[in-house]
Amino acid sequence: MTAAAPATSAGEPLRVETLPTLPGLGALYARGAAASGRIAAGRAMPGLPVIGQGRAAEGDGEARPLTLPDVAHRVTGVPTVDLAHHLHDYQRLLHEPVTDVLPAGYLHVLAFPLATAVMVRGDFPLPLLGMVHLANAVELRGPVVVGDVLEVRAWAENLRPHKRGVQVDLVAEVRRQAEPGGAPVWRGVSTYLAKGFHLPWTGEPDLPAAATGGDGDERAPAGTWTPPLPTGRWALGPGTGRAYGAVSGDRNPIHLSALSAKAFGFPRAIAHGMYTAARALADVGHARGDAYRWTVEFASPVLLPGTIDVAVTPDGDGTGFAYVGWNGRRHRQHFRGAVTPL
Amino acid sequence: MATRKPSDGSPRGSSRTSSRAASPSAPAGVRDAVIVGGNRIPFSRAGKKYADASNQEMFTAALEGLVARFGLQGERIGEVVGGAVLKHSRDFNLIRESVLGSSLSPQTPAFDLQQACATGLEAAITVANKIRLGQIESGIAGGTDTISDAPVAVSEGLRRALLDASHAKTLQARLKAFAKVRPADLKPLSPATDEPRTGLSMGEHQAITTARWGISRSAQDEVALASHQHLAAAWDAGFFDDLVTPFRGLTRDDNLRADTSLEKLASLKPVFGRGLAEPAEPTMTAGNSTPLTDGASTVLLASADWAAERDLPVLARLVDAETAAVDFVHGHDGLLMAPVHAVPRLLARTGLDLGDFDFYEIHEAFASTVLTTLAAWEDADYCKAELGLDTPLGSIDRDRLNVNGSSLAAGHPFAATGGRILATAAKLVAAKAAETGKPARALISVCAAGGLGATAVVESV
Structure with a gap:
């Protein structure tokens, strides 16, 4: 079979x-x-x-x-x-x-x-x-x-x-x-x-997937997007990329150290996008159930070490959760997504 | 102070038609738990007078003061209940060890209890319930906390390596366990007041609640000013003379700023909510937030008979209590809003209205906690949607709020705050009843980390 x-x-x-x-x-x-x-x-x-x-x-x-x-x-x-x-x-x-x-x-x-x-x-x-x-x-x-x-x-x-x-x-x-x-x-x-x-x-250029689900405002210049009230704050230490690299096996050099990230044009190491999305998924907790759809769109990299504000909130119709993460000082969006029970 | 026989346990009267609600009586088969008195040590800002005092030393000092005040040397108390929020694992029997270090009978049982900032009040509720059920005749409730002498933990990496090494059977296996330790693992971890599930500190959480309710900076500073002025006046009037025992050379709460002013409070820079987007503006300062504090408190509760047999005074009875919790993790409610939910349930059970109190003791975790609590009770939409009330719970007479000051002025050693408030409320209603010849009543509300809250009704006897 x-x-x-x-x-x-x-x-x-x-x-x-x-x-x-x-x-x-x-x-x-x-x-x-x-x-x-x-x-x-x-x-x-x-x-x-x-x-x-x-x-x-x-x-x-x-x-x-x-x-x-x-x-x-x-x-x-x-x-x-x-x-x-x-x-x-x-x-x-x-x-x-x-x-x-x-x-x-x-x-x-x-x-x-x-x-x-x-x-x-x-x-x-x-x-x-x-x-x-x-x-x-x-x-x-x-x-x-x-x-x-x-x-x-x-x-x-x-x-x-x-x-x-x-x-x-x-x-x-x-x-x-x-x-x-x-x-x-x-x-x-x-x-x-x-x-x-x-x-x-x-x-006709296709819109990036990141913009088709939302309003595309993640492309707006820093400071013009107004974040919601946060529900959480993540203090991400300098070893966040190495720690997720160790459990995920994804040891892409952009996540491991400032030096290796610089080789690819980043000022410092950046967090794995899937680390941030998975933290948001975990934050939803039991409300997601055993079967769910989980999406994320990445808007800008999270530099390490760094502190980001997140809002993980029930969406309007009460069936799932929407989440967004941003830099609290510059009000720049890092990622957004949804967790919807199936 | 007059003593009174316990109520007869008759069912609630139906004659509650006067403008003033009838005194709630205990359910059938349950007797009254009365508050004899309290004793605490002065509260001290972290890192100052009590910098090297441990939780056990502070709690023992508060307990010994209580023993001395009420002649309890050698007495076998029914139960001593208390706790600390920041507690070292070696203090697993903190309260029992304190009892053994006191002049109470060593046959006095004790246990530790912890409900964050509601620890002290929850301990009193627990003791009162045992008395009400007839399981014990007397009990002492309290709490202690030190920021200065807080336990310091090792990192998760070092902790795991130490545990692996201790489980290892050979030197080689032990070395292998330690080889996993990274330099960053050697940094000690200090206890944080961040909520584990959100990563936001209590102040940041309250800044979000403050923004949601649109509480102004000036309203918060006015609460802070009143707290300092009221506490200073109470000290000057000798109110705390039979509630506090000096400790380590301190005779008054050293956070008290009798000479502060709205101008001084207005000059302070906001410390919480600075990252919130417009239209929220940061309003919470070191002046309208409680400082980190060291201290300990105790309250003696008993059956009325036990107190009468020993010729002890009775200030009040602990009528009833209610705890609550809110769903704060995804922002449905504010972290410190649980007492807002507990009070209407408590009032419904005791047959009282929000206006039926002579005193309101609302713990000032932050000035804005008091203000968001009052705003929520006045808000028709919130009361309907969140509290299930057809009409708003109502307003309180602000002249009856925290009349002898509260945590903004006294400081807030987490587990010790409940005992401070309960003893203050009991003494206030006793004095009021003596003055007017009518029963007097106080409502107590304490918010706590984890979205928790404890509330209680205290009434003169």
């Missing part, structure tokens, strides 16, 4: 490549860095053979279009029975109650290496390092507990223009092995921006 053949959200079929185990993120970053270097070299010197087929808009106009690999990575038989200790570390860090139920953010951590493996493929057209996480949308359809055996899939889809480059969705799905043909119990869509790339067939 295998699950239904995977396809993108637009219905395009995907070839399945089954990996024996979930890849380790550290090695993927090394590959990603190398591939990013080759892609960057290819953009600088269009004559060189490059691993990715993407070409910058400032190229000679003969660039071949950017295309995504029509492949879904799959790993079956992923055990969780040994994850209790790691799960509890995650839960303590994110202020989740310590239980054997995997929060949606933990499943993101679990599936993230497979999505990253897609992004470091030779035929993936964009560089892993330097990509900007714009938004994330997750649906958890029921409780996943320690001991469940899981199947994880990941692929890239929906390459589309963004006013500052191109954006792409990395989709990951988690199924319980015991229900192979069933709908995924967890589905996450991570939207990334690759700056400086353009799609040759660019028509």
